Amino acid sequence: MRKINTRDFHVAKRTTSRDINRHIALNLVREHQPISRADLARRMNLTRGVVSVLVHELIAQGLIHEGASGEAARGRKPTLLHIRTHDRLVVAVDVRFTRTYLMLCDFSGRQLAIETYDTVFSIPEFVKDLAARVRKLMKRQGLGFTCEGIGLVVPGMVDQRTGKILNAPALGWRDVDIRTKLAAATGLAVLVENSGRASALAQLWLSNGEAIGEHNFVYISVSDGVGTGVVVNGELLRGRDHIAGEFGHMPLNLDGPRCMCGNNGCWEAYTSNLATLSRYFGWNLSKDGPKRLQDAERSAFTVLEMISRARGGDAKAMAAVLTTGRFLGLGIATIINLVNPDCIYLAGEITIAWNLIEDTVREAIAERVLTEAANRTPIRVTSTQEYPRLRGAAALIAAPTFAAPRVA
């Protein structure tokens, strides 16, 4: 039951009905390919006649293409339709504190090439270097491919509308108009987004197989910080200033440990990798937080190693991991009470220890959740191998092609 915004509405034109149906058809092909025209007509409750025209238009636009004939128990064999993604490419960039990840993939998120290198912190050099790498990547890819844009994600605050990085403390970037600079250097469209929200976009737009279809979820990425993205009704929650969804900085305890953001007791301060390590080593973050972070990042000893030790019988490591699990659960419970999503996706290094902490997490959730139904909210752990941030960067460019037209 949505209220029509009388200050910003979209009247239906002559072509609106067809625009809507064409987009629905496109998305059905995307999620059910290969699929025949007759099958589309059945799923859409339209006549085959209309669907034929819709498909013709989508082919003319170069969005789908006909493939081989399919099998049928009886009657004429169907012509199967496929999404045209293989020659529509995207460059995805994930800038992190230590290293930068660069991926070339197609519109379905399929990885074609990937490379990683030490992050360049000087903006002009970063742009110049990245532009050169993109050129090389496209050259190596050969002809017959078009690159439709660069998606870039950073850990920090981003104004998605203007493409400006407002504040990325981990990189030391502040008020950087990265979009304009990068677009000028490469001649490509550039979209920028916060890495937590981008991961949510990847889950929404570029997930494979069974994971498809959730339209109300919260994505939680636990690594250096805790990044989150909230998806409501198939749309990422961005907020007035494009800074919505910062669940990492909700307080668990106003007098708790110091957080990177300057406040005390943020969820992130209890559950980030740094927090877990601090618990193990007995660091006092309230005193020397940022310095510790840099030491930890640069040192070889990561949370992953700590988890190995926990598995190997190191009781202190196990205790630290479990405590993180408990706070993870308490935060998740709050999120469930606030958003009541269909499910929660959990990502980050800590998920490697999922079978160690699952019981603790679920126990903490049960403790603070308000109803029995909410307690049954599924928690899905996503594999770190899939590069969610990079796929999210790709989704920035690919998604607009498939998004619902704005109406009413």
Next chain:
Amino acid sequence: MRKINTRDFHVAKRTTSRDINRHIALNLVREHQPISRADLARRMNLTRGVVSVLVHELIAQGLIHEGASGEAARGRKPTLLHIRTHDRLVVAVDVRFTRTYLMLCDFSGRQLAIETYDTVFSIPEFVKDLAARVRKLMKRQGLGFTCEGIGLVVPGMVDQRTGKILNAPALGWRDVDIRTKLAAATGLAVLVENSGRASALAQLWLSNGEAIGEHNFVYISVSDGVGTGVVVNGELLRGRDHIAGEFGHMPLNLDGPRCMCGNNGCWEAYTSNLATLSRYFGWNLSKDGPKRLQDAERSAFTVLEMISRARGGDAKAMAAVLTTGRFLGLGIATIINLVNPDCIYLAGEITIAWNLIEDTVREAIAERVLTEAANRTPIRVTSTQEYPRLRGAAALIAAPTFAAPRVA
């Protein structure tokens, strides 16, 4: 950029374009009445021809009606259009711990009659009594009016789809199918909702004048508990189990004071009227919470009185109020970081003391908010005189008439 849900979509039919445009026209009339056809055409960027037909259909449906001629500097005088609300009535019911409020109003939320009486806790008696009161109200109203339904709000968890009250601890109601019972007793359509969310609906659908138009906001109602409603893109956030938006139970401190919900340190436990009173009297809620609540409710001494004392120079009262203000601000800051709404509406008895606490609230917000832009989020205090809960109950019945048609 919304993703189309391929499991639950709405194909555009022959009549979809007109359905959309008719709803837009209806809403424009609603928010700009009196308005002429020509004016509608200009606002909608449609030709007057189409608008004429749309208006004709809306009149045939009995949703709008023609009024007097308007003034024009030159040329033919316009025929002004009005929403037909005066003879479409709604019964709004607000059940609270001490008293029940019953209002008869029209589709625009205009109050026609209001009464209040001691809450009847026995369900069968409550239903029987309410049905009798509704009959009497309608009889007194006379002929020529149609009652289109009953909207009922309660403090507690409600499944809006089934109309069942899951758990309303303040009333002692649990798993009550109030909708079926009340519909059977009155023969009217019945919709049930949580009172915090209903208030948000009232703000969205039945606000007057300048307040019209916000489509992304959080409504915070501070009274016995802290009820909240989140509106995103002109739609109330309900969540999978219809329990979303329980910001009252987000923790400020995991080891904080005991809350009605059974957890510790909920925002509500710091800012509800009971919490404010406890601070003044030095009650220990962790020990004897529910009993205290009943005592406080039944006693004549309310938060309002405490605020008077604070104004009168009672330093202890002032301190208690200011502390509530501080925690109010800390919670609001978290909400801003999570939802980043266009604005925040604040309601409840504590708003009487707004000029006392505003500075403290804003200070606390500035302390925890993550960006300068977020710090500028407007906070609008709504008058208690307007019965937000009752208007929300009315909105439950009235809103579906005006809501955007589901498409794509």
Next chain:
DNA sequence: AGGATATTGTTCGCAACTCAAACAATACCG
């Protein structure tokens, strides 16, 4: 082998819709 049957994809007349332009109905103004 060949007709019955089933399925796919196209075509065509019809109804519903937006759109542009012409039109009748007012009202004001010099």
Next chain:
DNA sequence: CGGTATTGTTTGAGTTGCGAACAATATCCT
């Protein structure tokens, strides 16, 4: 009282979904 501006209606054209008929193609059954 004619010129002009504005409102609201009408009319024809272009676009769309709908239903039914159609051709093409495959399998099944005799």
